Amino acid sequence: MLIAGVDEAGRGALIGPLVVASVILPPFPELKVDFVDSKKIGHKTRESLFLSIKAIALAVSVVAVSPKMIDKLNILEATLFGMRKVVKKLKLEPNVVLIDGNRVPKIDGLPVGCLVKGDSFIPEISAASIVAKVVRDRLMLKYHIRYPDYSFDLHKGYGTFLHYEAILEHGLLPDHRKSFNLTRQGVLF
Secondary structure (H helix, E strand, C coil): CCEEEEEEECCCCCECCEEEEEEECCCCCCCCCCCCCHHHCCHHHHHHHHHHHHHHCCEEEEEEECHHHHHHHCHHHHHHHHHHHHHHCCCCCCCEEEEECCCCCCCCCCCEEEECCHHHCCHHHHHHHHHHHHHHHHHHHHHHHHCHHHCHHHHCCCCCHHHHHHHHHHCCCCCECCCCCCEECCEEC
């Protein structure tokens, strides 16, 4: 049975794309480290697991949903859109799709299930979580090179104090999500 795990990274970020990944693993993946939620492991471990996943996975696909699409659809619909697209992009058709979270997109012809915290105990979802996080973090490092004053290397575009301070000082960038409530202490950016 081919299980496609699906997860995303960047849903709560203020800038940049939402990255959705899907992974189909072989029936008995041979990785030395147990899969876990990508946010619970360090950068070096994530990068190492990312390379291992790419080496052993039967199929991996990644979709980046742009900030403009997020603003057009809203973050929930953009997430569901990305999930449908990433599964259809797989080079193999899975027997079932398992998604981290509590909402499932309708994907024609495939049974789809969801599990809250599924990335903590379903290897395919965990692998997708790691792939999505690594791809998004790498994209945010490119943003940092282009816009060093925003320190994207440190907060990856999430709504930290440092990020809000940079917005106050330098303004919004074209890839900031305009539909998000970009406020802090009553100040609208």
